[in-house]
Amino acid sequence: MFPLVWVVVSCEDEINQKFFIHHLKTLLQNTERGDNWCIIGDRHKGVEKACTDLWPTVGSRFYCNHLNVNFKNVFPRPKIWQLFWLAASATSPFTFGKAMKQIQKNKDATRIWLANLGDQRRWSKHKFDTTLKCVVNNTNLVESYSLTLGLIDLDQY
Known part of the structure:
Protein backbone atom coordinates (compact mmCIF):
# COMPACT_ATOMS: atom_id res chain seq x y z
CA MET A 1 0.00 0.00 0.00
CA TYR A 63 -8.85 3.63 9.07
CA CYS A 64 -9.06 1.62 12.30
CA ASN A 65 -6.34 3.50 14.18
CA HIS A 66 -8.57 6.57 13.92
CA LEU A 67 -11.61 4.54 14.98
CA ASN A 68 -9.61 3.25 17.94
CA VAL A 69 -8.79 6.79 19.11
CA ASN A 70 -12.50 7.65 19.04
CA PHE A 71 -13.35 4.32 20.69
CA LYS A 72 -10.88 4.99 23.53
CA ASN A 73 -12.49 8.38 24.18
CA VAL A 74 -15.87 6.72 24.74
CA PHE A 75 -14.72 3.48 26.38
CA PRO A 76 -11.60 4.11 28.50
CA ARG A 77 -10.87 0.46 29.36
CA PRO A 78 -7.87 -1.40 27.88
CA LYS A 79 -9.70 -4.75 27.76
CA ILE A 80 -12.37 -3.24 25.47
CA TRP A 81 -9.64 -1.78 23.22
CA GLN A 82 -8.09 -5.24 22.85
CA LEU A 83 -11.48 -6.67 21.91
CA PHE A 84 -12.00 -3.90 19.36
CA TRP A 85 -8.70 -4.85 17.69
CA LEU A 86 -9.60 -8.53 17.84
CA ALA A 87 -12.87 -7.76 16.01
CA ALA A 88 -11.22 -5.39 13.51
CA SER A 89 -8.40 -7.80 12.66
CA ALA A 90 -10.52 -10.97 12.64
CA THR A 91 -10.02 -12.93 9.44
CA SER A 92 -12.89 -15.34 10.02
CA PRO A 93 -16.53 -14.99 11.09
CA PHE A 94 -15.75 -17.28 14.04
CA THR A 95 -13.02 -15.01 15.44
CA PHE A 96 -15.13 -11.92 14.81
CA GLY A 97 -18.13 -13.49 16.57
CA LYS A 98 -15.98 -14.51 19.51
CA ALA A 99 -14.71 -10.94 19.92
CA MET A 100 -18.21 -9.48 19.59
CA LYS A 101 -19.58 -11.87 22.24
CA GLN A 102 -16.87 -10.69 24.65
CA ILE A 103 -17.64 -7.06 23.78
CA GLN A 104 -21.35 -7.64 24.46
CA LYS A 105 -20.53 -9.07 27.90
CA ASN A 106 -18.66 -5.90 28.82
CA LYS A 107 -21.04 -3.17 27.78
CA ASP A 108 -24.12 -2.84 25.59
CA ALA A 109 -23.09 0.67 24.55
CA THR A 110 -19.91 -0.77 23.03
CA ARG A 111 -21.89 -3.05 20.73
CA ILE A 112 -24.14 -0.14 19.72
CA TRP A 113 -21.09 2.05 19.00
CA LEU A 114 -19.64 -0.64 16.73
CA ALA A 115 -23.02 -1.24 15.05
CA ASN A 116 -23.19 2.48 14.25
CA LEU A 117 -20.02 2.11 12.19
CA GLY A 118 -22.22 0.44 9.61
CA ASP A 119 -21.12 -2.24 7.21
CA GLN A 120 -18.48 -4.56 8.70
CA ARG A 121 -16.85 -4.70 5.24
CA ARG A 122 -15.48 -1.26 6.03
CA TRP A 123 -13.68 -2.04 9.28
CA SER A 124 -13.33 -5.80 9.96
CA LYS A 125 -10.98 -7.94 7.87
CA HIS A 126 -13.26 -10.98 7.88
CA LYS A 127 -15.69 -9.12 5.61
CA PHE A 128 -13.19 -7.34 3.35
CA ASP A 129 -13.76 -7.56 -0.40
CA THR A 130 -10.92 -9.81 -1.52
CA THR A 131 -11.01 -8.46 -5.09
CA LEU A 132 -9.44 -5.25 -3.78
CA LYS A 133 -6.22 -7.13 -2.93
CA CYS A 134 -5.84 -5.00 0.19
CA VAL A 135 -6.11 -6.31 3.74
CA VAL A 136 -5.10 -3.09 5.45
CA ASN A 137 -7.26 -1.34 8.01
CA ASN A 138 -4.50 0.14 10.12
CA THR A 139 -1.37 1.72 8.80
CA ASN A 140 1.11 4.16 10.21
CA LEU A 141 1.69 5.56 6.74
CA VAL A 142 -1.26 7.91 7.15
CA GLU A 143 0.11 9.17 10.46
CA SER A 144 3.55 9.67 8.96
CA TYR A 145 2.22 12.02 6.31
CA SER A 146 -0.11 13.77 8.73
CA LEU A 147 2.65 14.21 11.32
CA THR A 148 4.99 15.59 8.66
CA LEU A 149 2.40 18.18 7.72
CA GLY A 150 1.53 18.89 11.36
CA LEU A 151 -2.06 17.67 10.95
CA ILE A 152 -2.04 15.27 13.93
CA ASP A 153 -1.72 16.01 17.60
CA LEU A 154 0.61 13.38 19.09
CA ASP A 155 -1.19 13.63 22.43
CA GLN A 156 -4.22 11.83 20.97
CA TYR A 157 -2.20 8.60 20.62
Missing part, protein backbone atom coordinates in the same frame (compact mmCIF):
# COMPACT_ATOMS: atom_id res chain seq x y z
CA PHE A 2 1.22 3.48 -0.82
CA PRO A 3 -0.41 6.88 -1.16
CA LEU A 4 -1.17 7.97 -4.69
CA VAL A 5 -2.29 11.50 -4.06
CA TRP A 6 -2.34 14.10 -1.35
CA VAL A 7 -4.30 17.31 -1.30
CA VAL A 8 -3.97 20.48 0.72
CA VAL A 9 -7.14 22.56 0.93
CA SER A 10 -8.29 25.53 2.94
CA CYS A 11 -10.88 23.39 4.74
CA GLU A 12 -12.31 19.88 4.66
CA ASP A 13 -15.75 20.76 3.35
CA GLU A 14 -18.01 18.97 0.89
CA ILE A 15 -16.92 21.09 -2.07
CA ASN A 16 -13.22 20.38 -1.56
CA GLN A 17 -13.82 16.68 -0.90
CA LYS A 18 -15.88 16.36 -4.09
CA PHE A 19 -13.16 18.20 -6.03
CA PHE A 20 -10.60 15.71 -4.71
CA ILE A 21 -12.68 12.56 -5.32
CA HIS A 22 -13.68 13.73 -8.80
CA HIS A 23 -10.06 14.18 -9.88
CA LEU A 24 -8.91 11.00 -8.13
CA LYS A 25 -11.61 9.01 -9.91
CA THR A 26 -10.75 10.60 -13.27
CA LEU A 27 -7.09 9.72 -12.79
CA LEU A 28 -7.58 6.14 -11.58
CA GLN A 29 -10.48 4.94 -13.70
CA ASN A 30 -8.37 5.23 -16.84
CA THR A 31 -6.10 2.46 -15.57
CA GLU A 32 -6.70 -1.22 -16.21
CA ARG A 33 -8.04 -1.56 -12.63
CA GLY A 34 -11.07 0.69 -13.27
CA ASP A 35 -12.98 1.00 -9.98
CA ASN A 36 -10.99 -1.74 -8.26
CA TRP A 37 -9.35 0.63 -5.76
CA CYS A 38 -9.68 1.03 -2.01
CA ILE A 39 -10.02 4.40 -0.31
CA ILE A 40 -9.12 4.22 3.38
CA GLY A 41 -10.51 7.14 5.35
CA ASP A 42 -11.33 8.41 8.80
CA ARG A 43 -15.14 8.51 8.39
CA HIS A 44 -15.06 12.19 7.45
CA LYS A 45 -18.59 13.03 6.31
CA GLY A 46 -17.37 15.02 3.29
CA VAL A 47 -15.32 12.11 1.94
CA GLU A 48 -18.18 9.68 2.56
CA LYS A 49 -20.64 11.92 0.69
CA ALA A 50 -18.22 12.60 -2.15
CA CYS A 51 -17.60 8.88 -2.69
CA THR A 52 -21.31 8.07 -2.47
CA ASP A 53 -22.25 10.81 -4.93
CA LEU A 54 -19.34 10.62 -7.37
CA TRP A 55 -17.78 7.14 -7.13
CA PRO A 56 -20.16 4.72 -5.40
CA THR A 57 -18.50 1.65 -6.93
CA VAL A 58 -15.05 2.26 -5.42
CA GLY A 59 -14.03 0.16 -2.42
CA SER A 60 -13.69 1.97 0.86
CA ARG A 61 -12.56 1.16 4.36
CA PHE A 62 -12.25 2.89 7.66
